[in-house]
Amino acid sequence: xxxxxxxxxxxxxxxxxxxxxxxxxxxxxxxxxxxxxxxxxxxxxxxxxxxxxxxxxxxxxxxxxxxxxxxxxxxxxxxxxxxxxxxxxxxxxxxxxxxxxxxxxxxxxxxxxxxxxxxxxxxxxxxxxxxxxxxxxxxxxxxxxxxxxxxxxxxxxxxxxxxxxxxxxxxxxxxxxxxxxxxxxxxxxxxxxxxxxxxxxxxxxxxxxxxxxxxxxxxxxxxxxxxxxxxxxxxxxx
Amino acid sequence: xxxxxxxxxxxxxxxxxxxxxxxxxxxxxxxxxxxxxxxxxxxxxxxxxxxxxxxxxxxxxxxxxxxxxxxxxxxxxxxxxxxxxxxxxxxxxxxxxxxxxxxxxxxxxxxxxxxxxxxxxxxxxxxxxxxxxxxxxxxxxxxxxxxxxxxxxxxxxxxxxxxxxxxxxxxxxxxxxxxxxxxxxxxxxxxxxxxxxxxxxxxxxxxxxxxxxxxxxxxxxxxxxxx
Numbered sequence: 001x002x003x004x005x006x007x008x009x010x011x012x013x014x015x016x017x018x019x020x021x022x023x024x025x026x027x028x029x030x031x032x033x034x035x036x037x038x039x040x041x042x043x044x045x046x047x048x049x050x051x052x053x054x055x056x057x058x059x060x061x062x063x064x065x066x067x068x069x070x071x072x073x074x075x076x077x078x079x080x081x082x083x084x085x086x087x088x089x090x091x092x093x094x095x096x097x098x099x100x101x102x103x104x105x106x107x108x109x110x111x112x113x114x115x116x117x118x119x120x121x122x123x124x125x126x127x128x129x130x131x132x133x134x135x136x137x138x139x140x141x142x143x144x145x146x147x148x149x150x151x152x153x154x155x156x157x158x159x160x161x162x163x164x165x166x167x168x169x170x171x172x173x174x175x176x177x178x179x180x181x182x183x184x185x186x187x188x189x190x191x192x193x194x195x196x197x198x199x200x201x202x203x204x205x206x207x208x209x210x211x212x213x214x215x216x217x218x219x220x221x222x223x224x225x226x227x228x229x230x231x232x233x234x235x236x237x238x
Numbered sequence: 239x240x241x242x243x244x245x246x247x248x249x250x251x252x253x254x255x256x257x258x259x260x261x262x263x264x265x266x267x268x269x270x271x272x273x274x275x276x277x278x279x280x281x282x283x284x285x286x287x288x289x290x291x292x293x294x295x296x297x298x299x300x301x302x303x304x305x306x307x308x309x310x311x312x313x314x315x316x317x318x319x320x321x322x323x324x325x326x327x328x329x330x331x332x333x334x335x336x337x338x339x340x341x342x343x344x345x346x347x348x349x350x351x352x353x354x355x356x357x358x359x360x361x362x363x364x365x366x367x368x369x370x371x372x373x374x375x376x377x378x379x380x381x382x383x384x385x386x387x388x389x390x391x392x393x394x395x396x397x398x399x400x401x402x403x404x405x406x407x408x409x410x411x412x413x414x415x416x417x418x419x420x421x422x423x424x425x426x427x428x429x430x431x432x433x434x435x436x437x438x439x440x441x442x443x444x445x446x447x448x449x450x451x452x453x454x455x456x457x458x459x460x461x462x463x464x465x
Contacts, residue, residue: 052341052375065330072336079329093316094302100309105290108344139290 005062007032010046012039014223016111016172017070018057019213023168024074024088026209028081071103074168086162096165099158102143103169110136114173117180118228130186137194140170144196157200163207171204175215179224182217183231243300245270248284250277251445252453254404255307256295258396262311264441265391266318308339311393324393338384339397346372347400354412354454357462366414373422376401380424391437401425402432403444411454 009025011018011034025032037046037056049066050058059067059076067073078088089096113136116129143166148156158166177188191198205214215223225231247263247270249256263270275284275294287296287303296303297310299317304310315324325332346369353365376384385398401417406429409416419426433444 067330067333067337069337069340072333072340075336076329076333079332093313094299094304096316097304097309097313100312101304101306104306104309 005065006060008060009034010037010043010049010056010058010060011035012037012056014175014215014220015056016176019172019175020070020168021057021059021073021077022213023163023172023209024077026213027088027163028077028085030077030081030084071100071107071169074165078165087164088159088168089165090159098143098147099164099166099169102140102158102166105136105139106169106173111173114176114180117184117186118176118224118231120184121230126184126186130184130188133188134193137188137197141194141197144200148196155199155203157203163204163209167200167204171201171210174201174205175217175220179217179220183221183224244298246273246298247271248273248275248281248287248296248298249294250275252450253294254400255293257399257442257445258307259295259297259310259314261391261396261399261438261442262314262324265322265324265437266314267321268314268318308336308343308397311396315393324396326392335392335394338379339394341372341375342397342401346376346405350405350408350416353414353416354408355458355461357465362414366416369416370421373417373425377422377425380428385428385432391435395432399432399444402429404450407447407450408454408458411451412458 007025007030009018009021009032011022013036022034035043035045037043039055042054045060046056046058047054049060050056050068053068055068057068057070057073059065059073061067061080067076074088090099110133113129113132117126117133120126120129144158147158157163158170163171174189180186181188187193189197189201204210221231245263245268247256247259249260249272251274260270260272273281273283275281277294280292284294284296285292287298288294288305291305293305295307295310296305297313298304299313304313311324325335349365349372350369353362353369356362356365379385384394386392386395405417417425417429432438438444
């Protein structure tokens with residue numbers, strides 16, 4: 001099965017969830033075709049391969065296999081192409097559990113708070129959302145310190161020397177984090193509040209497996225205007 | 239019996255999530271100590287072991303805590319490998335099990351619980367519609383045997399115990415109609431089989447229905463009052 005069958009990714013350049021899959025495919029050197037999707041006019045292929053959610057990312061492998069939901073897809077990639085490139089999930093069951101725990105936290109709780117900042121149309125709502133997002137980042141800063149302490153003196157990644165599962169689950173949001181910081185004039189990840197994550201973010205974004213997929217801020221800002229009306233406001237400086 | 243280092247499970251008798259973990263431990267033959275939590279008066283240990291969510295279940299193995307039931311199930315499967323695999327071997331089958339377990343928790347469970355606890359008539363109706371939609375998806379999948387029979391209580395079936403039993407309890411406690419035999423015959427049939435499944439009955443009997451209904455009635459009432 002490994003490597004057998006053509007690989008297609010139904011994607012969207014602006015989606016952090018799609019980015020997770022692209023990073024995973026890149027780490028494993030899996031040649032694949034990316035089919036950019038238009039979520040306002042969903043393709044037949046998207047609807048057929050993801051009838052439950054009708055959203056990206058979807059990994060299509062060979063003739064019969066469609067995998068949906070980015071955490072499921074990333075683990076699938078890790079397992080199918082296990083002999084190619086470094087492992088994405090850690091090998092120790094406890095470390096795997098910790099990575100999955102934080103991935104669940106990011107997906108179930110934290111991503112919504114980030115989105116809430118962008119969607120906030122008044123100062124009060126924005127501040128409440130920022131506080132929530134900052135709380136989450138403080139927890140992840142703690143986890144980064146705990147996991148990297150004594151291993152890399154605060155360098156490296158959650159996964160160790162290489163990018164791993166939790167790096168991918170969090171790092172995929174950095175494009176949007178940087179955009180929101182710029183447009184909403186807030187600080188989320190920086191040297192003073194999250195020193196560990198600040199260094200990690202730079203290393204993550206410049207990693208060869210990530211570089212090509214991190215969206216350019218200007219392009220992302222244009223895209224954001226479609227979904228978050230307040231960004232259309234010309235008073236926002238870019 | 240596998241007893242590979244001290245294992246503690248923090249849970250409550252009524253929790254569908256704690257049930258999942260306990261069932262997995264029983265199926266694997268792992269010895270453990272069960273610490274019954276009072277969620278109105280959480281122990282300092284629970285708060286120490288799960289500071290992020292402060293919830294049950296938490297599994298503590300060799301002094302190290304793991305929270306979130308699906309995460310715990312995978313940990314159990316990867317740690318005690320010799321008996322009774324919970325997840326299939328094939329990567330595609332594993333992906334399907336994970337996909338549907340996520341769907342059950344993120345979509346069906348969360349929506350149906352919100353519907354049960356909603357104090358607004360309009361909001362509840364909307365949530366019920368949504369939950370019924372998710373059940374329809376599961377019903378169609380069950381037609382294709384998504385959820386295994388008596389002999390195949392794996393990761394997905396364990397997570398689906400919410401659909402097989404807890405939703406039936408919660409809908410009665412809340413006075414809403416979600417999973418009914420007339421609307422969802424395949425799921426209903428599977429649910430009845432699950433409840434009567436000898437493997438489960440022998441290893442870990444489901445909590446008694448009347449007691450659970452009373453528990454959830456009180457809990458839902460309390461939540462509604464504080465809204």
